[in-house]
Amino acid sequence: MLLLFISALLLPMSSLHAASDNTDAFLKRHWTQPVAPQGKPPKSFSKLEASLEPSACGTCHQRQWADWKTSLHAHAMGPGVMGQLVGVHPTDTSSLRDCTRCHAPLAEQEASLIKKLRGKKRTDALHEQGLVCAACHVRKNVRYGPPPMTPKPGGKSPHNGFIGTPAFEDGRFCATCHQFGADGYALNGKPLENTYAEWQASPYANQGKQCQSCHMPDRRHLWRGIHDAEMTRKGVTVETTPPTAHDGQVSARLTLTNSGTGHYFPTYVTPRVTMQIYQESADKQLIEGTLQEKIVARQVSLDLSEELADTRLVPGERAVLDYLVPRHPDAQGIIMRVHVEPDYFYSGLYRSLLEAEPDGKGASLLRAALKNSLESSYDLYVQRNSLSMP
Ligand code: HEC
Ligand code: HEC
Ligand code: HEC
Ligand code: HEC
Ligand code: HEC
Numbered sequence: 403m404l405l406l407f408i409s410a411l412l413l414p415m416s417s418l419h420a421a422s423d424n425t426d427a428f429l430k431r432h433w434t435q436p437v438a439p440q441g442k443p444p445k446s447f448s449k450l451e452a453s454l455e456p457s458a459c460g461t462c463h464q465r466q467w468a469d470w471k472t473s474l475h476a477h478a479m480g481p482g483v484m485g486q487l488v489g490v491h492p493t494d495t496s497s498l499r500d501c502t503r504c505h506a507p508l509a510e511q512e513a514s515l516i517k518k519l520r521g522k523k524r525t526d527a528l529h530e531q532g533l534v535c536a537a538c539h540v541r542k543n544v545r546y547g548p549p550p551m552t553p554k555p556g557g558k559s560p561h562n563g564f565i566g567t568p569a570f571e572d573g574r575f576c577a578t579c580h581q582f583g584a585d586g587y588a589l590n591g592k593p594l595e596n597t598y599a600e601w602q603a604s605p606y607a608n609q610g611k612q613c614q615s616c617h618m619p620d621r622r623h624l625w626r627g628i629h630d631a632e633m634t635r636k637g638v639t640v641e642t643t644p645p646t647a648h649d650g651q652v653s654a655r656l657t658l659t660n661s662g663t664g665h666y667f668p669t670y671v672t673p674r675v676t677m678q679i680y681q682e683s684a685d686k687q688l689i690e691g692t693l694q695e696k697i698v699a700r701q702v703s704l705d706l707s708e709e710l711a712d713t714r715l716v717p718g719e720r721a722v723l724d725y726l727v728p729r730h731p732d733a734q735g736i737i738m739r740v741h742v743e744p745d746y747f748y749s750g751l752y753r754s755l756l757e758a759e760p761d762g763k764g765a766s767l768l769r770a771a772l773k774n775s776l777e778s779s780y781d782l783y784v785q786r787n788s789l790s791m792p
Contacts, residue, residue: 438542439510440543441542451561455526473625482767482775485767490519506529506532508536515529545562546564550566574598576614587706589702589708631780634742635783642738652789658721663717668698671747673699673745674746678693681730681736682786684732692727692733694727696723698713698714699714704747735789736786739783740783745775749772752768
C-alpha cells in the first residue's frame with residue numbers, strides 16, 4: 403500500500419541541463435526504462451561473451467567483479483526491496499518499473515522478476531543480482547565503457563571490443579539514479595534525491611571532481627558511502643575541546659564539519675547522524691538527565707508527506723554541540739560521540755509495513771530487512787575523558 407504511494411512519487415528524471423551536449427544525448431539513449439532487451443548475440447560470441455551474468459564478466463574482469471560483489475549496487479535487490487515488490491501483481495509492470503529502473507534496470511531482469519512473482523521455480527535470477535555490470539555497460543550486446551587509460555594493442559578482442567565514451571567519467575552518469583528531475587517528488591522545494599544538484603553547487607564541481615573521483619577512485623567498483631565508516635570518516639572532520647568541570651558545571655564542545663563530502667552530509671533522507679555528549683558512571687553507563695545531542699539529518703515523516711527538519715551540512719559547513727550540564731555526583735567520565743544510522747528511515751518504514759500487515763506476503767523478507775537496517779549503525783567517533791575530582 404505504502405509502496406504504491408511511494409512509487410507514485412518517483413517520477414522519471416527530466417533533463418537537468420538546459421544546454422545538452424554529447425554526454426546528455428548518450429545518456430538519454432543509454433538509460434531507457436527498462437533498458438531494451440539485448441536481443442540475439444552475434445554468432446561469433448562464445449557462451450561466455452554472450453552472458454549477462456556478472457560472474458561471466460568476472461571471468462575476465464576479475465578486479466571489477468571482486469569489487470562489485472561487495473558493493474551496495476550488487477545488493478540493490480535485497481529483502482527491503484523484494485519485501486515490497488512481492489505484493490505487486492506480475493502484470494503491473496508500471497509499478498515494478500518504478501523500482502526496477504534504479505534497482506535492476508535490464509529488460510532481462512524484469513522478465514526474471516516477473517517469472518518469480520508468477521511463482522515459477524527460478525530458471526535464472528538475474529533480477530536478484532541488482533545493479534549488474536551489463537546494466538551500466540552493455541546495450542544490444544555492445545560493450546560501452548570509459549576511454550581506455552592506456553591505448554590497447556590492436557588485434558581481435560573479446561566481445562568485439564568496446565565503445566569508449568567520456569560519459570562514464572561524468573557525474574551525470576550517476577545522476578540517472580541519484581537525482582530526481584524537476585518533475586520528481588520534492589519537499590520544501592528540495593527533491594527527495596538531490597545529490598547531483600548539491601554537488602553542482604559545491605566547490606568540487608568547479609574543481610572537476612566528479613562523483614567517480616570520490617566513489618570510484620582508480621576506477622575501482624566499490625561505491626562506498628555512508629554505510630562504510632572509513633568512507634564517512636574521509637568526508638568529515640570531528641573536533642573537540644577538552645571537557646572542564648567548574649562550579650559544579652561540566653562543559654565541553656563537539657564539532658562536526660563537512661570537510662570532504664561532495665554534497666550535503668548526508669545527502670539522503672534515509673540516514674541519521676547524532677552528535678552526543680553525556681556523563682557516564684563508574685560502570686560506563688549513561689547517566690540519565692546528562693545527555694545533550696544534536697541531530698544532523700533531513701528528517702521526513704514516514705509517509706514522506708512532510709519535512710520535519712533539515713540539519714544536513716552543506717560542503718564546508720559545521721555543526722557545533724556546546725555542552726553545559728551540572729555535574730552528576732556519580733559521574734566518572736564524559737563521552738563525546740558521533741553515531742551514524744545509515745538506514746534510520748528504512749527501519750521505521752519496515753516497522754510500519756510489518757505493523758500494518760504482520761502476515762503479509764513480504765513479512766519474512768521485511769523482518770530480515772529490518773534486522774539488516776538496525777545492524778548497519780556504527781560509531782563514527784567516540785572520545786572518553788575521565789572527570790577528575792575537582
Ligand atoms: C572472455 C573474456 C571477457 C568477457 C567474458 C568479458 N570481457 Fe569485457 N573485455 C575483455 C577484454 C580483453 C577487454 C579489452 C578489450 C579491448 O581493449 O578492446 C574488455 C573490455 C571491456 C570494457 C571496456 C574497458 C574500458 O577500458 O573502457 C568493458 C566496459 C567491458 N569489457 C565490460 C564487460 C562486461 C560488462 C562483461 C559481461 C557482461 C564483459 N566485459 C565480459 C574481456 C572480456
Ligand atoms: C541504474 C541506477 C544507478 C546508477 C546509474 C548508479 N547508481 Fe548508485 N545506487 C543505486 C541504487 C539503487 C543504490 C542503493 C542500493 C541498495 O542499497 O539497495 C545505489 C547505491 C549507491 C551508493 C551507496 C550509498 C550508501 O548508502 O552507502 C553509492 C556511493 C553510489 N550508489 C554511488 C554511485 C555512483 C558514484 C554512480 C555513478 C558512477 C552510481 N552510483 C550510479 C542506483 C544507481
Ligand atoms: C531514482 C532511483 C530509485 C528509484 C526509482 C527507487 N529507488 Fe530505492 N534506492 C535508490 C537509492 C539511490 C538508494 C540508496 C539510498 C540510501 O542508501 O540511502 C535506494 C535504497 C532503497 C532501499 C534501502 C536499501 C535496500 O536495498 O534495502 C529500499 C528498501 C528501496 N530503495 C526500495 C525501493 C522501492 C520499493 C522502489 C519502488 C517504489 C524504489 N526503491 C525506487 C534509488 C531508487
Ligand atoms: C553503476 C554502474 C556500473 C556498474 C554496475 C559496473 N560498472 Fe564498470 N564502470 C562504470 C563506470 C562509471 C566506469 C568508469 C569509471 C571512471 O572512469 O572513473 C567503469 C569502468 C569499467 C571498466 C574499465 C576499467 C579500467 O580500469 O579502465 C571495466 C572493465 C568495467 N567497468 C567492468 C565492469 C564489470 C565487469 C562490472 C560488474 C562486475 C561492472 N563494470 C559494473 C560503471 C559501472
Ligand atoms: C569530494 C568527494 C565526493 C564527491 C565528489 C561525491 N561524493 Fe558521495 N559521498 C562522499 C562521502 C565522503 C560520503 C560518505 C558521507 C555521506 O554519506 O555524506 C558520500 C556518500 C554518498 C552517498 C551515500 C548516501 C548518503 O545519504 O550520504 C551517495 C548515494 C553518494 N555519496 C553519491 C554521490 C554522487 C551521485 C555524487 C556525484 C553527484 C557524489 N556522491 C559525489 C564523497 C563524495
